[in-house]
Amino acid sequence: xxxxxxxxxxxxxxxxxxxxxxxxxxxxxxxxxxxxxxxxxxxxxxxxxxxxxxxxxxxxxxxxxxxxxxxxxxxxxxxxxxxxxxxxxxxxxxxxxxxxxxxxxxxxxxxxxx
Amino acid sequence: xxxxxxxxxxxxxxxxxxxxxxxxxxxxxxxxxxxxxxxxxxxxxxxxxxxxxxxxxxxxxxxxxxxxxxxxxxxxxxxxxxxxxxxxxxxxxxxxxxxxxxxxxxxxx
Numbered sequence: 001x002x003x004x005x006x007x008x009x010x011x012x013x014x015x016x017x018x019x020x021x022x023x024x025x026x027x028x029x030x031x032x033x034x035x036x037x038x039x040x041x042x043x044x045x046x047x048x049x050x051x052x053x054x055x056x057x058x059x060x061x062x063x064x065x066x067x068x069x070x071x072x073x074x075x076x077x078x079x080x081x082x083x084x085x086x087x088x089x090x091x092x093x094x095x096x097x098x099x100x101x102x103x104x105x106x107x108x109x110x111x112x113x114x
Numbered sequence: 115x116x117x118x119x120x121x122x123x124x125x126x127x128x129x130x131x132x133x134x135x136x137x138x139x140x141x142x143x144x145x146x147x148x149x150x151x152x153x154x155x156x157x158x159x160x161x162x163x164x165x166x167x168x169x170x171x172x173x174x175x176x177x178x179x180x181x182x183x184x185x186x187x188x189x190x191x192x193x194x195x196x197x198x199x200x201x202x203x204x205x206x207x208x209x210x211x212x213x214x215x216x217x218x219x220x221x222x223x
Contacts, residue, residue: 033211042202042215043157056210091157100145100206105157 002026004106006092012112013082021077021109025094030072033103035091036061043091049075050097082113120203124218133190135217137203138183144206146179148188151216152199160188160201195223 005024013019025032034046045059049069060066064082069075079086089110093103120137127133137146148160163170163179163186170177176189190197200216 035213043213045210045212048210059210093157102147102159102162103149103204103211104159107156 004092004094004104006090006106006109008109009107010110010112012114014114015084016081018078018080019082019111021079021090021092021111023075023077023092023094023106025073025075025092026104028072028096029094029104030097031095031101031103032069032075033093033095034067034075034077035093036088037091037108038088046077046090079111082111084113087111087113120201120214120217122217123215124220126220126222127193129193129195129221129223131193133193133197133219133221135188135201135219137186137188137214139186139203139205140184143181146177146186147204147211148175148177148186149202149204149213150199151202157202190219193219193221195221197221 004026007022011019030051032049035043036046037043047060047067048056064080067077089108091105091108093105095101095103120135125133143165145162145164147162149157150160151157161172161175161177163177165181174191179186198221200218202213202216204211204213
């Protein structure tokens with residue numbers, strides 16, 4: 001079956017512009033995560049959605065970052081007024097209900113802010 | 115700060131040798147997972163071990179968990195060049211999974 005998909009795969013933008021990244025989770029997965037991975041580093045948790053519960057936004061680095069998810073489907077991560085330090089790969093993952101299950105990762109979106 | 119931290123940061127071995135990576139964490143957990151990331155397949159789940167388990171095997175992988183020391187190890191036996199990747203441990207921190215910085219494994223053919 002289809003895995004987690006993300007779009008675009010690559011995004012180059014100018015400093016100060018807004019960007020929107022999309023994640024399509026595996027059908028039936030109620031949990032969805034966004035992570036940021038800078039070059040050569042580990043995964044930095046950004047936000048977690050579980051069903052219709054309020055999302056855990058504790059990892060968002062600033063108020064320029066926001067994310068939405070409609071029900072148990074697509075999620076978008078928006079970065080406003082991008083900065084060069086936002087350059088990274090943004091990974092999305094989904095899993096069955098709850099945080100204790102295997103996460104399935106998408107291929108990521110590589111964001112470059114010039 | 116990150117919950118899980120792996121060591122070593124990098125490891126280079128010959129094909130056929132065993133590779134051992136360690137993970138330490140700070141707070142109580144319900145489970146610990148290991149993931150592998152390489153350029154070809156992205157991030158994939160390898161194995162999950164629950165807090166009431168001490169050891170788990172999957173093919174050439176062996177994971178141990180010592181909750182008293184808050185540590186886990188991942189052993190890859192008879193390594194292959196295809197095992198070259200970064201390996202991450204991930205622990206549950208409340209309602210989110212927290213990843214360490216990873217161990218970069220290079221297996222020389």
